[in-house]
Amino acid sequence: xxxxxxxxxxxxxxxxxxxxxxxxxxxxxxxxxxxxxxxxxxxxxxxxxxxxxxxxxxxxxxxxxxxxxxxxxxxxxxxxxxxxxxxxxxxxxxxxxxxxxxxxxxxxxxxxxxxxxxxxxxxxxxxxxxxxxxxxxxxxxxxxxxxxxxxxxxxxxxxx
Amino acid sequence: xxxxxxxxxxxxxxxxxxxxxxxxxxxxxxxxxxxxxxxxxxxxxxxxxxxxxxxxxxxxxxxxxxxxxxxxxxxxxxxxxxxxxxxxxxxxxxxxxxxxxxxxxxxxxxxxxxxxxxxxxxxxxxxxxxxxxxxxxxxxxxxxxxxxxxxxxxxxxxxxxxxxxxxxxxxxxxxxxxxxxxxxxxxxxxxxxxxxxxxxxxxxxxxxxxxxxxxxxxxxxxxxxxxxxxxxxxxxxxxxxxxxxxxxxxxxxxxxxxxxxxxxxxxxxxxxxxxxxxxxxxxxxxxxxxxxxxxxxxxxxxxxxxxxxxxxxxxxxxxxxxxxxxxxxxxxxxxxxxxxxxxxxxxxxxxxxxxxxxxxxxxxxxxxxxxxxxxxxxxxxxxxxxxxxxxxxxxxxxxxxxxxxxxxxxxxxxxxxxxxxxxxxxxxxxxxxxxxxxxxxxxxxxxxxxxxxxxxxxxxxxxxxxxxxxxxxxxxxxxxxxxxxxxxxxxxxxxxxxxxxxxxxxxxxxxxxxxxxxxxxxxxxxxxxxxxxxxxxxxxxxxxxxxxxxxxxxxxxxxxxxxxxxxxxxxxxxxxxxxxxxxxxxxxxxxxxxxxxxxxxxxxxxxxxxxxxxxxxxxxxxxxxxxxxxxxxxxxxxxxxxxxxxxxxxxxxxxxxxxxxxxxxxxxxxxxxxxxxxxxxxxxxxxxxxxxxxxxxxxxxxxxxxxxxxxxxxx
Numbered sequence: 001x002x003x004x005x006x007x008x009x010x011x012x013x014x015x016x017x018x019x020x021x022x023x024x025x026x027x028x029x030x031x032x033x034x035x036x037x038x039x040x041x042x043x044x045x046x047x048x049x050x051x052x053x054x055x056x057x058x059x060x061x062x063x064x065x066x067x068x069x070x071x072x073x074x075x076x077x078x079x080x081x082x083x084x085x086x087x088x089x090x091x092x093x094x095x096x097x098x099x100x101x102x103x104x105x106x107x108x109x110x111x112x113x114x115x116x117x118x119x120x121x122x123x124x125x126x127x128x129x130x131x132x133x134x135x136x137x138x139x140x141x142x143x144x145x146x147x148x149x150x151x152x153x154x155x156x157x158x159x160x
Numbered sequence: 161x162x163x164x165x166x167x168x169x170x171x172x173x174x175x176x177x178x179x180x181x182x183x184x185x186x187x188x189x190x191x192x193x194x195x196x197x198x199x200x201x202x203x204x205x206x207x208x209x210x211x212x213x214x215x216x217x218x219x220x221x222x223x224x225x226x227x228x229x230x231x232x233x234x235x236x237x238x239x240x241x242x243x244x245x246x247x248x249x250x251x252x253x254x255x256x257x258x259x260x261x262x263x264x265x266x267x268x269x270x271x272x273x274x275x276x277x278x279x280x281x282x283x284x285x286x287x288x289x290x291x292x293x294x295x296x297x298x299x300x301x302x303x304x305x306x307x308x309x310x311x312x313x314x315x316x317x318x319x320x321x322x323x324x325x326x327x328x329x330x331x332x333x334x335x336x337x338x339x340x341x342x343x344x345x346x347x348x349x350x351x352x353x354x355x356x357x358x359x360x361x362x363x364x365x366x367x368x369x370x371x372x373x374x375x376x377x378x379x380x381x382x383x384x385x386x387x388x389x390x391x392x393x394x395x396x397x398x399x400x401x402x403x404x405x406x407x408x409x410x411x412x413x414x415x416x417x418x419x420x421x422x423x424x425x426x427x428x429x430x431x432x433x434x435x436x437x438x439x440x441x442x443x444x445x446x447x448x449x450x451x452x453x454x455x456x457x458x459x460x461x462x463x464x465x466x467x468x469x470x471x472x473x474x475x476x477x478x479x480x481x482x483x484x485x486x487x488x489x490x491x492x493x494x495x496x497x498x499x500x501x502x503x504x505x506x507x508x509x510x511x512x513x514x515x516x517x518x519x520x521x522x523x524x525x526x527x528x529x530x531x532x533x534x535x536x537x538x539x540x541x542x543x544x545x546x547x548x549x550x551x552x553x554x555x556x557x558x559x560x561x562x563x564x565x566x567x568x569x570x571x572x573x574x575x576x577x578x579x580x581x582x583x584x585x586x587x588x589x590x591x592x593x594x595x596x597x598x599x600x601x602x603x604x605x606x607x608x609x610x611x612x613x614x615x616x617x618x619x620x621x622x623x624x625x626x627x628x629x630x631x632x633x634x635x636x637x638x639x640x641x642x643x644x645x646x647x648x649x650x651x652x653x654x655x656x657x658x659x660x661x662x663x664x665x666x667x668x669x670x671x672x673x674x675x676x677x678x679x680x681x682x683x684x685x686x687x688x689x690x691x692x693x694x695x696x697x698x699x700x701x702x703x704x705x706x707x708x709x710x711x712x713x714x715x716x717x718x719x720x721x722x723x724x725x726x727x728x729x730x731x732x733x734x735x736x737x738x739x740x741x742x743x744x745x746x747x748x749x750x751x752x753x754x755x756x757x758x759x760x761x762x763x764x765x766x767x768x769x770x771x772x773x774x775x776x777x778x779x780x781x782x783x784x785x786x787x788x789x790x791x792x793x794x795x796x797x798x799x800x801x802x803x804x805x806x807x808x809x810x811x812x813x814x815x816x817x818x819x820x821x822x823x824x825x826x827x828x829x830x831x832x833x834x835x836x837x838x839x840x841x842x843x844x845x846x847x848x849x850x851x852x853x854x855x856x857x858x859x860x861x862x863x864x865x866x867x868x869x870x871x872x873x874x875x
Contacts, residue, residue, distance in 0.1 A: 052865040055802045056851045064844060064857060066865050069510040071842045071857045
């Protein structure tokens, strides 16, 4: 229940009602940790491609890509989380989110693993923490005995 | 009657009529005796009235009705055109425009009755026609000009063949004390969609009563199988005048005549008389409903083309008259939402990018195997098709600037009265085409410049007389295409810009120090005018001089990727030149490499490309400059600006792109030239906006993105 209130900015009222039972998350890997992104915010997942650098931008803002004719800014999720610089491998993907205010934004992640359905009972909310990466993560989900940190999409979209 | 579906057409047509009236009344002012103009005005006013009436906008109808009365008296020669009258008429047009705006925003005409205007109109009417007792009777006034009327047989309704049941209905109705009229309706010769107009007449008349007989039949009328007139026999409680007025309220109806029907005068009725007089007529009303239902469809379909075809009809009635009657003009225009065009444009850009990838892939293939001739042919074919497709889509977005500049003559006329200066506006090149988005934005800046010319530019009559200039000041608005640009010039033969006054003002305001001011060239001083809140008008007037003009003009034009400059000679006048790109979506650009990255620089700002040996670089105030053909030009090393490492060595010659912004020049040092290319501009999105020298991005043939450098921001 608590999670659904957090997501209220991004999810329409009626949809929230329906999704009380389970929420689907895309599980991604950054380094050794697993993170979940609410599937409803995701527009596309593409393979890593050439990113055109834009000068005078913060380091985590990697540049822009061409996604089917639309120019989309791409940022590094690792740098955004204060982790080490990305290592581009075959598994590296760009997750394109569709945000209400900013439109499409891409995030570089190490790997996209799977889609999981978490029931509300398995999601535990983290109290607000003003420092570090905690402000991007607002909940933790339990799945098959592993923990998945869940992103607060409204926090990601606010900065940039 | 539900008219909401016609609202859009009504608005379009009303605006056209109003514009037409504005133009014609201006003509009338300079040439009060021109009967063609007067007729044209009368027709437009009449159509307006009819349309407003049909749509149920009573206030609008009342006002136009009174205007029409005045025009009809002018046409009859009982009133002379007086300057005061023109003023009142223009006020009426403004009021009508207000109604139209209200209708557009809320589908309601508002509550302003404009009583004072109507009173003024009536004063004109009474003053002018005191000696003419019959003047002012609208029905009479609406009679068509004799010249264009065809042989319309009076009392045509007596020729209509009636069958026995119809006669019975008529008799029964007359027996009940209802009135039966014969009405003959004549459609204007220039009318393009007679069936639609006829349908509206049917509708209007049916509101008042029942149409028993139509000759030609309703079906034939609907199929436009009639020449210019049709006859109705109407059963109604209303009086004859209101039936005729209802018919005439439809636009493009030349006239309607009618009289109470006397059965004895009808030849067929007379023949049948007696033999089947008593026959019942129960099935009649049902049949009469048919024309309405059947005619509704073509009218709805036909109404749209009518709106589109209207400009031609309004502009050149003479041309239309030559067209054979009864042959509908094929509709050749379509109104399209600009967003749909944008998405079409996007798809075409995508196609071009895909095609480019295919071309580069095929050239690699070709190296591998020589046996792919037909493949190559197809690629080439695809290339030419996409290029043509692209051009066509671009053209679709282009519209003439006419729609914007048309309102200016009227504005200048009003300014002339307000400022008490005599002036005349001469316009050329109204047909010059620009991208729709640019045309929509260009109106306000142009209006500012024209107002400026009228207020500050042109001198008062005394000064003009002293200087030996003609009493009437001239303002010119010229538009023409110049390569990939469209140039719009606003020119006046007035005082020009008083550079010294500007200089003093600048010092007084603290914009520049007195020392700076002395060293500034006249051109630099004039450019100060474009700074925010800089106005030299000694008095703030209603027209201009609040200091919000020129900087707004400049920023607006620049937001359209255009530029504005002014040339002026004291005592002789000024010329304001606006240069706009033909389109915003696609530009010609020079592709360059800096570091290992590709960038595009708009070709518009590039002057030359130079090959400079490192030894030519001089240092001035610790900044690198080159001396190019006598000009000292500062160098900007793009790799430093863009934070990349140059891939050229220190000793190599430099490739320098010389760019120009106004009078300022700079040389951009780049690593490599790729060449000239037509690029599609894409936005970088909301996330990336901090970088002010990147104006956008474009997608190259291989799908890669190149950033577009804004040379103006770098200089």
